[in-house]
Amino acid sequence: MIWRLAWVETRWRFVASLVGMLAVGLAMLAPYPQVVEASRAAAQKSGVALQVMSFHAYAWGWWFSTSFALVWILCACLLCAGGVAREARAGTILYTLSLPMPRSRLLWLRGAVLTAELAAIALAGCAVAPLAAVFMGQSYPLGEALLFGTSVLLGGLGLIGLAVLISTVRVPGWLQVGLCVFAVLAVSGVAGAFVHELSPYTPLRVMSAWAFVENGRLPYAGWLASAAVAAALLLVARARLQRCDF
């Protein structure tokens, strides 16, 4: 039942996120033929030898390097505006919590539904490149696209933990989203802008698997760190929920 309720509660935000991810992905990749054409025209005009950017390189530069992860983060922030806090505002939490199950189970199940939804959004986002490539007469390796999708999900596990934690904070939905965005900006800002040595290890770089593109290595350490952060935040969320009165 809790699976179903969590799905019913998040489904419209999930659908909006999914559509948003596909729309932004297509908007980013669709101009590739025009870019090639413009390059060709520029080469003819200037008499310089034509060097056309491959679709593979274009997809990395315009989609997988940053935008894909950023859109996914926004989706996670949008999906966190719900959960226990939303149920508490609606009053239905009294019914849910009067059922014979521990509160921690409610949290785990909602976390699992959120993870599944964000996995689907990541899958859709990474599948945009191979699909768009087909329509443009190009090709993009499906395995590599799936690797980027997996990296976004594993690198973003910490954000899922944060989203679950924020879903237990009883504030209005817009403030939940705001808190999530603020936390992401704060972490990225501190790690990337102020501590330059940490730049290669920022969440965004881990999620986008920059290390794989630069030297063929997968960001295992970043994924593990993200999973550890997620576990810690889930434990905090559980402790918060246990103490809450409704």
Add this chain to the structure above:
Amino acid sequence: MADDPVISATGLRKRFGRKVALDGLDLVAPRGSITALIGPSGGGKSTLLKMLVGLVQPDAGVARVFGLDPSREPDGTAVRRRAAFVSQGKAVYPDLTVGGLIRSTAAFFPNWRGELADRYLARFDLAADASLRSLSIGARAKLMLLLAFCRAPDLLVLDEPTSDLDAAAAEQALQAIVGYVAEEQATVVLASRHLAEAERIADRLTIVHRGQALLSGALDDLQHRFRRVSLMLPEDAAVDDLQGPHLLRVRADGRRVELAVNGDEAEVVAQAGRLGARTIEVAPMSLQEIFLATIRAED
């Protein structure tokens, strides 16, 4: 133990910010009893009921339900397996149907009484395919009672179950509660603002005011214990001389004095005699009089 009370709470305290919701409240509900919690709004009734099913944690004191502490796991889950709670707001998931909510809830209870669901759907005039979004608050209240009955609970914890119902529907709901208790030998604790409702179905009463149980006991015993003593005193009699541990309230209107007595009225009657009372009338008090006398004595 069979004779142990289903609910035994002592010294419950709860504060929400600066507001004191419960202030050392005690409650006992024997097995098979129907206990009505009566009191003004904001007095702590809902907080107490929520505490009994683990939705609110006490700051101090202990609540035991079936001998378990509902504020701790796994006790809380075990309590909620045997106790059904109907909240005051009766909020339901707007995106489900009546049948969907019944099926979803049934999944939690191995002993789910499906035949009761069919019976009460018909009795309460609820359509299984109706959207919960379209239900009136009265219909939602009935649905919540239906779900509570189908859980086959040993304890029903009901927070103002009839407050949103019209007179006919409230009567139907009360009959359903009494019928369930009679059939299943369940225990009921219900909060109500309607004294008449409590008088009709409860066998025990607790007056909750400002977070305390001002009065608690079997309804028959309370009605037996409380007496209204009406006196006609001489003009020079000192009303302030009327005192005693059983004297709950004194109301003087010229020479006519009305006393509310909790317990043995003999002492007060003797005092009135010493003051030269011309007439002394002793009469039992109605539940409403008991309630008002108790609340006003506290104020």
